[in-house]
Each structure stands twice: as C-alpha cells, then as structure tokens.
Amino acid sequence: MLKVAFIYAPLGHEVFEENLKIVDEDFGRLPPISLAYAASIAEAAGHEVRIVDANARRLNVEDVIRELRPFEPDILAFTLTTYMFRQTTRWMRELKMAFGIPVVAGGINVQLYPAATLTCDAIDYGILHFGVQGLPALLDAIEHGRDPVGLPEVVARDPNGSVIIGPIDPVPNPYLHMPPPARHLLPNALYHSIVSQRRNFTVMVTSTGCPMPCRYCAIPSRPRYRNPIDRVMAEIRECHQVHGVREIDFFDADFFVNRKWSMEFCQRLIDEHLDLEWSCRAGLDRLDREILELARKSGCRQIYVGIETPEPAALSLLRKNLSMDRVRERLQEMRDTGIRALGFFMIGVPGETHASALHTIRYALSLPIDYAQFSRMIAKPGSDLQKELVERTGSDYWEDWVRGLPVPSRVPNLWSTIGEDAIEAWTKFAYIAFYYRPGYVLKALGRMRSADETWRSARTAMRMLGGALHFDRSRKVQSGCEDREDSTTSH
C-alpha cells in the first residue's frame, strides 16, 4: 500500500483566459471533482489517500508541506489543465523538492499534450484518459519496483529519457469502473459558486464529451460517456445524506442532451423527496415546457445556456446550432416555469466589429435572463479554432506554453476585426451595462437568500466597477516556467 497525496494547487487568473480577471477570481471556490475521481480510483485500489485542496483552503506551499509531513506520502498527485500548467508545475517542483518523491499528473492537459507535459522535469508520470487502469497499474508498479513504461494509460520516460505513451484503456464505459469522487476527503463546507445559494454546495459531472460541433469549444473532442442513472442517484444520495449537500451544479456540457435520460433523472429526483436544489448547463433548443416543468419540480433552480452572439454569420462560422428565432420564447418559458437563466455571450467572434459587439450587449440586455456571462472568444486548447490557428500560424500556442517557451500574453484571435484591447473593453462594458441597471439591482437584491450571498455579490459588483478601467495586459510576452511569477497580472 502506498500513501498518495492529491494536491489541488491554487488557481490564479492567467491573462489569456476567456474570462475577465475579476470573473475568474470571484467565480467561487469549487470542488476539484476530477482530482477527487482520481483519488477514489487510488483508494479503491487499496492505497491510503489524502486530498489537500489548497485552492479552497487558501493554503500556500509551506502550509501544504507542513500538513503533509506527518502523512509521509510516497507519491504526489496533481490534476493539470493547460491554462494552469505553469502555476501547477511550480507547486509540483516545490513539493517534489520538499519530499523527494515521484509526481504523477492527470487531467485534460495530459490528454491533449502528453509528450510536452513530460518535458517538465517536475513530472515523473502522466495518466491518460480516465485512469481506471493506468493509475492502479502505475501505483502497483511503483510499489513493487517494476518499470511502469508502456503500461496502459501511463505516460513515462524510458531510461534514455524518451517519453513513452502507453495505450488507451479499452473499457467501454469508464464510469462503470470508477467510484464516485472522494468527497469524504474534501472540505465540503467551504464550497460555493458566485451564484450558489445554499450550503453545502457541490459540483457533479454525469457525462463527458458533447455531440454539438461548436468550433470554439474544447469539449466535443473529448470521448463521450454517460454515468448510468442508478450510479448518479446513489452519488446524489451520498452527497445529501453524508456530506450535507443541499445544492448541486451539474457541469455536463449539455445536461439535457439525452431527453429520455433527463426526464427519468428528474422523475427519480422528485421521487427521492430530497431537500435539494440544482442547476446545469443545457442547449437552449432542447428545452421545452414539458422538460422545464419536470426539471423545476425536481428542484432545478437555474440553467446556463450558450447564446454567444446574435450575429447569424458568426454563429454559422462557429458551427453553433441555435434557432435564433426561438431564443426569446424559450427563455421566457424558462422564466415562466420559475427557472432562472444565465446566458453565455462572447465578444471577439468571427467578423466582430464595434457595432456588432454593441449589438451583442444590447441583445443580452433585451432578453429575459437573470444573469449573463460575457467572455472573450479564444482558441481554447483542443478546440477546432485552435486547430485552425495552428494551421494558419504554423505554431501551437498552447503546446509552446506547456513546453515553457515564450508566448504572447494573449492567444492570437485571427477572426475578429477589432483588437484585443477593444474586445476586453467591450467585455467589461457588457458587465457594467448588464448588472448596473437600476431595475436589475433591485430584482437581484430581492433574490438574495443570505447575508453571505449578498456580501459576495456586492463585493463582486464593487470590484467590477473598480476593475473597469484596468486592462489585463501585463507583459506582452510570457516567458518560461520559473521566471514568470509576475507575468499574469497587471495590477
């Protein structure tokens, strides 16, 4: 049996992200579900496991080292997104130095850039795909002194230093081989999102991938699997009964993608009679009165929908399938059933001009929605836009970022006709225009359920105003891993 410490490093905003800095920073403290899945896999394989959520607990590296000393870990394990690659690898390096033990990394970045990930000397092993075979096999090999090179789902260096990528696991549905995320190892009482209203709050993901072909999104390229409904219900019951969860945010790309599954889910939740509210993301075209009413009855309080832009040419270039003529009607239906809507919008879309950016904002203001999130369109790692960017520029921004090479502070946007500063200015203006309408403020105050929620919203509102005149530009070029401590923030 090995002792494995799973560490969730803090998330600091990076300049290239689609969200404004303040939105990222005030987004909430969310549970590291991917990492908790990996911890469960290790625990089920018989190892002793800890999770340190340094992000939610606001711990620094020294705190984590102090906390882990008595545990005497054999392995350090981290989840890696591409965005957070350099922040997380800095933490890996320091913890590896303190404990002198191997570091294992898994998560979306290892899937996208396995070889580049292993060029970082702080990482000894990567885990691909869902890790249901790879993680137990790797831990077993380490425990018994066997060579892990070439194991399924394992990325490792051979004795010559070449990176060897193991074959992908052939199990038809990895969910059937994964216990639920190890919430018993998480500080569940600390979690909340910017719009959550009840505690305890958690995040759940019941499916991976998405059938929609949107070119700006990184999710379609992920394999598609769904957790069977009995397992989802068991996870919900455990959350409610054992971890005191009263609100769940489902992070599936489109929660209603399978109508039969969603109807059954709602009905079974109604039959459970739990004191529970939930929210999810869904394609607007899938929502009709029947499903909305059932969802509301089962405790659904809000749905996040991607509208992105009212410009038909941009929507078509982005392969966003949305019946624009029905948007208002469907949102009104949602409001009539008592479900709040949050609309996602993007600035900097193909062919964007100052006039079209203003049009998007005015359109958002005209819709019956309760919240809006405005992002800058970027070529996300793994998205179609990113593939086009690589073809047209001959270089891969994200791979260079992972390899520690200098990259521009912003991902190039080849599609918009207005520049980065204008895109950022319009995005900030959008938030001010949406959230500072007197009627909106009054309504929002009426919705508040606790002093905690009111304080969080007021603080974000003040910071939003304060941030409106600052530009998130920092240095023009972000250089390698070690020397860029100050390159992400401009103020």
Ligand code: B12
């Ligand atoms: C839920 C979720 C979150 C949750 C939980 C994140 C977490 N780390 O646990 C919250 C809300 C906290 C979050 C935060 C962020 N997220 Co997020 N998130 C997702 C989402 C919607 C689902 C992930 C999921 O749970 N899938 C289901 C599980 C079963 O699969 P999985 O995540 O791949 O995890 C499995 C394997 O990868 C592996 N694994 C994962 N980690 C590890 C670690 C070890 C040691 C091992 C062995 C294995 C292992 O085992 C898991 C079980 O099989 C994805 C999009 C998507 N639909 O995939 C975005 C996504 C992964 N997030 C993304 C981003 C950018 C972020 C943030 C930077 C915030 C932001 N600005 O958007 C932060 C960074 C978090 C971080 N450092 O990990 C991007 C990543 C893009 C990229 N390539 O960098 C995605 C793809 C969405 C997008 N914008 O396109 N996220």
